[in-house]
Amino acid sequence: MAPKNNSFIAFFKNIYYDDYKWALVKSAGLFLVGVRIAKECQGLELMPSIPH
Numbered sequence: 600m601a602p603k604n605n606s607f608i609a610f611f612k613n614i615y616y617d618d619y620k621w622a623l624v625k626s627a628g629l630f631l632v633g634v635r636i637a638k639e640c641q642g643l644e645l646m647p648s649i650p651h
Contacts, residue, residue, distance in 0.1 A: 614620045 614624055
């Protein structure tokens, strides 16, 4: 069971220490967070109209 755990950790270390892969993972993750925030804010009126 330990070798499977080590390969799992090695997979994530490989991504973390490779600058290109880590930047790709961060970009995709932040994009998904942005999409989630946009979905949550749908219908939210940030600047309501001022009555004259």
